[in-house]
Structure formats: structure tokens, C-alpha cells
Amino acid sequence: MHQTLNAAPTSPVVSLKNVHKSFGPLKVLDGVSFEVDRGEVLVLIGRSGSGKSTALRCIDRFEKIDSGEIVVCDHRVSDPKLDLRALRQDVGIVFQSYNLFPHLTIEENITLAPCSVKGISKAQAKEQARQVLAQVGLEDKLHQYPEQLSGGQQQRAAIARSLAMQPKVMLFDEVTSALDPELTGEVLKVIEALAADGMTMVMVTHEMGFARGIANRVVFMHRGKVHETGPAAILTSPATPELAQFVGTGL
Template structure:
């Protein structure tokens, strides 16, 4: 059974149709890269998977639990679905350790010492163990984004969603965040990423999904699909991104 099942969903904001009849299954351990122009529906799809946006038709399930069922406890479900945005959303008045452990302490009632040890462990995974007691303002953008990833990892989610996590960063900082994503992918985390980083998608994506005008226009094994796009729309998009 797929870990994430998106079945024929549609999403609109008033008269504006953003997603039309989108279906996508993601197996445990898969890394799926969502690519496409701005406005093609990629970020909206991620937000729907996490229950941040209601859908008008279709169904979404995470590990068998239906996201869009009114009886589903979304707070509980979101513990299993980490999401990292392009803006880091760290609390400026809290230390790195407190930013990371806030949810485990509040949601999972983790005692402070265990939570701090957890913070140390996830910071080690993103290469920032020495920043445990730093504050966000003392960190570069790349470091803040790595802390945001660590914060998501601390909840031990079943699947992680990444929405353009490098788009606000300059190339050098982008590289350090991509390294973290690579290591998380290697550890077997199920990941769905909205990304413009075609090199990353090609190397680490099990699959690429090209969205165009609110639909899945083309999908396949990432390396093969990016090397030989079958549709004119994907060719045009890749030419624009890669040149």
C-alpha cells in the first residue's frame, strides 16, 4: 500500500481552479520531486497533503488515514507529516534547541532533558550540533533552514514535505541545505519536494512529477524523465530552468 495516496483531487479558490483531477501515490522511502512553473499547483498540492488546504473533490490518505475526512484529527496527523517551507518560520525569541523541542515537549510530553538530547541528535544530522544554544538571528539563512529541517525531523514523521526550501537562499547556502536533504533521503525518509533544483531531482529523486496548469502533465523515473522529456511543455520548462 502507498504511504501517501492522492486520489483524483480538485482544489479551487472561488472561481480559480488550482488543481484538477490530480492522482499521485508515493511509496515508503520514495523521493518524489514536484517540478513545474510557478502557479502550476505544486505548493498547493503539498498543502493539501498536509491538510493545510481543504479540497473540493477526491481523497488524500497518509498511511491509510484520510486527511480530508472531517473526523480526522489533523493535529495528530501532522505529527506524522513534516512540512518545511521556504521561509524558515523559526521563533526568533527561542534558542535553536527550544525551537526544535517545542513540539516534542508540548505535543508528545517529552521531558526537557530527553527533548534536549533529541535536539542534539537532529542537529547532528543537519551538521549544526554546535548551534544548540544559538538564536535564529545568529545564524545564516542556510543554517536557519537546516534548523527548520531538524525541527521537522524531531517529530520523527513518516513523510516529509519540502516547499522550495532553497529558493530564498544564495547558491552557496543552497548547497549546504541540499546536502542535508541528500542525507535525509539516504536514511530512507519518504519525501515529496517542490523544487527547482534539477540536479538534486535527477540524482536523488525516485520519481519526478511535472505539473502544468493544475494537472500532472508528465511523470516518471526522475533521471530518465529529465534527460528525455516526452512532452513539449516539459521540454520548454527544462530549457528555461537549465539555461
């Protein structure tokens, strides 16, 4: 009985098949394939320039791929006729830089997209803003401006802004790399809570300890390829010398 209830959503939420991407002569993604199931946390790791952030940006069509196929929440991302607005409603992305509008309050930053993209009422959007800010521990910052918040608070507000769109998948691109350790901890706690709630997530991070604790699966990228993949345990017992060297350096 349980099987029939869950029969529909068994296909992966995110699927990359043989994805290639170059910037001019530089090959950044060289036949990358991986899948993410519903409720799974997939962590992408690798040296700078290994292609992990580019792979993440291709999932949300911030970058167009040269060949291969990407399907996210049943949207064929590689299709030239893709409805970008529909894709962005299903996929939230949080970058290293918070990208909050400085001239808008935190509430206004969060209500902007739900009102303009989803067409929900101002009152409903405000209530939603309150809820998502409570979720990231910032309910009291509703009427403040980004410059009045610490870096960690701004990053949590950026996460709340993505959550307000009620996405099916969240993408995180090195969201703690600009923060000091204390602020990093507060942002990672929010992400842990989302994982506990069953949010499907793809994360690029250099925080190996965090990756070990949160990842259902780890994808180690090396020179534009998926070099090694497996459960978080591969971080403590890597199968390839490249991953052993990477985790050994603590990068």
C-alpha cells in the same frame, strides 16, 4: 520469508486520487492523482502557479481540498473528522521561509513541539534536539538564536525541528529558493542524507540538477494537472513538449 516481513507496509505512504482545489474562481488542482511509496523521493516540478505547492500543502491539510481523496500514513486527510494532531506527528513540512520563533533559541525551537504535542520529557527532548542538530551539522548552534544563523543554517534548523517529531514523511516546499547557491548546497546535502537514510519525501523544487540526482520519481505539473510523470530520466528526455520547454528554460 522476506515478503511476509514487508507485507504490511506495501500500501503507498501518500496517495492523492482525483484531487480538486479552487481558490474562488481559480482552479489550482484539476484532478491530481499520484502515490508515494515508503522510502521513495517524489519531486514535484512545474511553473509557478501549476499547483505543485498547493498539492503539497493539501497533503498536510494546510489547505482543504474541494473533492477527491488524500490518504497519508493511513490518515484520511480529506475526512472532516481527521485528527490533525495525529497527522502532523506523522508528517513533517519545511517551507521556503524558515518559520523559526525568533525569541527562542534553536534548542527551544526544536524541543517545543515534542514536549507540547508528544508529551515527552524536557530532558528527552533536549537529547533529541542535540541528535537532530548533529544530523544537519548544527550541533554547535544549540543555544544560539535564529538571527545569529545564516539563511542556510536557519533552514537546516527548520529541517531539524521537523525531524525531532520523528515523522514518517517529510514535505519540502521550495526550501532553497530564498538562499544563495552556496547556502543552497549545504541544505541540499542534508536532504540527500535523509534520502540515503530511507526517509519518504515529497519535494517541490526548481533545482533541476538536484531533482535529477535525488528523485525516484518526478511529477511534472502543468495548469493544475499531472502532465507527465516518470523516473528522473524524464528530465533529460521528456515525452511532452510542455516538459521539454520547462526543462529547456532551466526554470
